[in-house]
Amino acid sequence: MSVALSTAQALTLWHDVALALVRDDEPDLSVRQVCILLTIYLEAPPHTVRDLAKKLGVTKPVITRALDTMGKLELVSRRRDEKDRRNVLVQRTVKGALYLERLADTIGNHAKSL
Amino acid sequence: MSVALSTAQALTLWHDVALALVRDDEPDLSVRQVCILLTIYLEAPPHTVRDLAKKLGVTKPVITRALDTMGKLELVSRRRDEKDRRNVLVQRTVKGALYLERLADTIGNHAKSL
């Protein structure tokens, strides 16, 4: 399945969704944060700090801090890996799933009305 | 023209584009900044600080500061309105147009390969 978008359509879609994100009451997540969040929810577990850092091409502290703030917002949770206690496993939460469901709705609705 | 996206498709698209933005060398713009940038390039001029603030539902200093940083990056430029010197007109630049062209390409390419 393939979706063809003109330049103007692509930018309009991005603009409309960004505008919706800015205008709603939720605290704005940075691009890095939503990228981490989406990786966790779209790709198969387990997710470790190291893996996420490598996938995004950033340093580990960036991931740690993003998990701190998204953890406060209850969008993700952390747990020690009991098999190898050096690892931290990043896990999904109900709030995180709802947040992304709403995001998908926003994207879908604006794509529909392009 | 209407584009139908499933939940997974919408999130995958967003993830892939966000990942591309994080991984490239350009400094990451915040969601607010790209929203301002897109408004300037997609909607008809003139664009004033006041109008942009109202459109985004944020305060004027937010716009001023975003224009400061994007001005440093040469993505936008400012000029006094000679007709009413209280106004500042926000204008497009070559670099800004190229930036958005690249963004549109990124979005389009990932949409095509959904």
Place this chain on the structure above:
DNA sequence: CCAGACTGTAACGGACCCGAAACAACCATA
């Protein structure tokens, strides 16, 4: 058992951003 490699995290200094409020420049109208 222990030295080294590997995890994730904390500390640091600097940069940026926020909202609220104060501010300076400018216009309009009486």
Place this chain on the structure above:
DNA sequence: TATGGTTGTTTCGGGTCCGTTACAGTCTGG
């Protein structure tokens, strides 16, 4: 030409994020 309302900007205190570096906990192979 004053005065009130408009514009965009600056300032203030507080917060977040960055990359680098240093650190503490954990595993593993000799």
